[in-house]
Amino acid sequence: MSSQTTVIITGANRYIAPPTPPHYFMNRTHLTSSRGIGAAILHALSTSPPASLTPLTILACARSPPSSPPPTTSNSAQVHWHALDISSHQSITTFAETVRTDLAPSGVDILISNAGVNLDLDGKQGIEPAEKTLATNFTGTLGMMQTFAPLMRRPGLDGLGGRSRIVNLSSVGGKLSSGPYGKEIAARLKGAGKVEDVEQLGREYLEAVRTKSEKNKGWPVGKNYSVSKALLNAATEVVARDNEGVLVNFCCPGWCDSDMGRLIGQPGKSNAEGARIPLKLAVGDIGDVSGKYFENESVHGKGSGKISEW
Numbered sequence: 290m291s292s293q294t295t296v297i298i299t300g301a302n303r304y305i306a307p308p309t310p311p312h313y314f315m316n317r318t319h320l321t322s323s324r325g326i327g328a329a330i331l332h333a334l335s336t337s338p339p340a341s342l343t344p345l346t347i348l349a350c351a352r353s354p355p356s357s358p359p360p361t362t363s364n365s366a367q368v369h370w371h372a373l374d375i376s377s378h379q380s381i382t383t384f385a386e387t388v389r390t391d392l393a394p395s396g397v398d399i400l401i402s403n404a405g406v407n408l409d410l411d412g413k414q415g416i417e418p419a420e421k422t423l424a425t426n427f428t429g430t431l432g433m434m435q436t437f438a439p440l441m442r443r444p445g446l447d448g449l450g451g452r453s454r455i456v457n458l459s460s461v462g463g464k465l466s467s468g469p470y471g472k473e474i475a476a477r478l479k480g481a482g483k484v485e486d487v488e489q490l491g492r493e494y495l496e497a498v499r500t501k502s503e504k505n506k507g508w509p510v511g512k513n514y515s516v517s518k519a520l521l522n523a524a525t526e527v528v529a530r531d532n533e534g535v536l537v538n539f540c541c542p543g544w545c546d547s548d549m550g551r552l553i554g555q556p557g558k559s560n561a562e563g564a565r566i567p568l569k570l571a572v573g574d575i576g577d578v579s580g581k582y583f584e585n586e587s588v589h590g591k592g593s594g595k596i597s598e599w
């Protein structure tokens with residue numbers, strides 16, 4: 290078994306390189322402030338990798354990754370940037386092929402699917418923003434799970450308690466209580482037996498948006514983001530059941546000071562605080578918990594989360 294641990298982070302965004310090596314101070318790309326939860330996760334893992342998981346190779350993914358060479362952030366963690374648009378099936382499969390053949394031929398240990406969009410406040414209505422939102426938050430994140438679950442190292446590393454990990458960034462918006470959902474739709478989301486069942490629900494939602502019949506069909510109106518995360522939650526539970534050798538969990542990071550968080554006011558939490566739950570699910574001791582949703586007691590909570598109902 291290789292001693293290298295490989296973690297993939299989607300939507301890792303731009304990132305402030307630490308003070309070494311000095312020439313990075315000359316590079317504007319690396320001076321750009323980090324702005325999302327993905328960047329905070331990347332920062333935490335690259336600057337303080339858990340000793341039991343070193344050496345750590347971080348495949349930091351972004352739609353537009355920095356063009357300059359990746360920084361060497363610590364002796365025990367290496368960051369490599371890769372282009373990845375999770376809303377594109379082609380982009381996912383191209384990246385996966387590189388991972389399988391070159392970057393991590395002995396297997397991936399951790400996938401943190403952080404990339405997400407919230408277009409609900411952009412002022413546009415109709416099918417286009419609905420499709421774009423689901424293509425990233427639901428089918429894109431599902432595509433990452435389905436593509437990378439077979440590439441995950443089994444058994445997992447001792448430092449991970451023997452189980453590789455998948456962590457999806459969902460949202461409190463994905464809870465059924467943030468609907469309203471009709472009884473039948475809610476039951477189908479909660480009781481999905483196969484990924485295809487959830488994909489069918491996604492198609493039905495888009496058809497309801499197209500025909501402006503969301504309310505009649507039991508969907509919330511004008512809440513593409515919430516619906517996309519509810520579909521993601523349902524799909525994550527199914528993928529967890531289908532992949533017993535991997536711990537597959539999902540969470541709400543809380544209301545954080547990112548571009549997305551600031552869409553609805555001034556969040557009370559930093560992105561580093563928002564990274565706590567996903568980091569626990571990715572590298573912490575979580576026993577054999579899989580298929581569970583984690584959150585804090587409120588979106589302002591700064592803890593590392595507990596299992597909750599969605």
Ligand SMILES: NC(=O)c1ccc[n+]([C@@H]2O[C@H](COP(=O)([O-])OP(=O)(O)OC[C@H]3O[C@@H](n4cnc5c(N)ncnc54)[C@H](OP(=O)(O)O)[C@@H]3O)[C@@H](O)[C@H]2O)c1
Pocket residue numbers: 299300301302303324325326327351352353373374375376377402403404405406425429458459460461541542543544545546547548549550551556
């Ligand atoms: N902030 C909050 O309060 C909050 C609350 C609940 C849940 N969340 C969830 O936490 C996650 C991170 O959100 P955030 O607050 O950090 O948002 P953010 O600042 O808007 O960052 C989102 C990240 O996702 C990337 N992304 C978007 N579409 C993508 C695609 N198709 N392919 C690859 N990357 C893509 C963005 O990349 P670009 O740089 O290319 O745009 C960016 O790095 C999301 O899943 C979000 O739903 C956030």
